[in-house]
Amino acid sequence: GNGLLADTPGFSKATLSEVRSTDLAACFPEISSVIQKAPCKFSDCKHIDEPGCSVGKDWERYDQYLALLEELEEEEEIMKKKGKFRTAGEAIEKAKDSAKGKRTEFKLKSKRYRKENRRTARQNIGNEFM
Secondary structure, three states, X not given: OOOOOOOOXXXXXXXXXXXXXXXXXXXXXXXXXXXXHOOOOOOOOOOOOOOOOOOOOOOOOHHHHHHHHHHHHHHHHHHHHHOOOOOOOOEEEEEEEEOOEEEEEEEEOHHHHOOOOHHHHHHHHHHHOO
């Protein structure tokens, strides 16, 4: 057929590391054009043949979209279990340059992820006896 071949030296698998499952639809012009004309009933629609979805499933790359969506959701679930996936409400992303290249650093909510230091713990123990 009239397919294209992409040679990616040094890579064994192409990934969408910068794309979250909620943003995948924006990567498909077929979905974007339909949504501009007639938005879906729900703002969090995944466009997988849900009730009120204006996109539907009868478009050319629907199977590829489903496969990518499933892969991204699985990866996000793994990252959540490892504690490496943060939602926008949980973290502030900050790009940092290092010797290994650019990386994203998360600033965590202080009280939720940090242990109480020894000094504060000792002070609290002393307050319990007063």
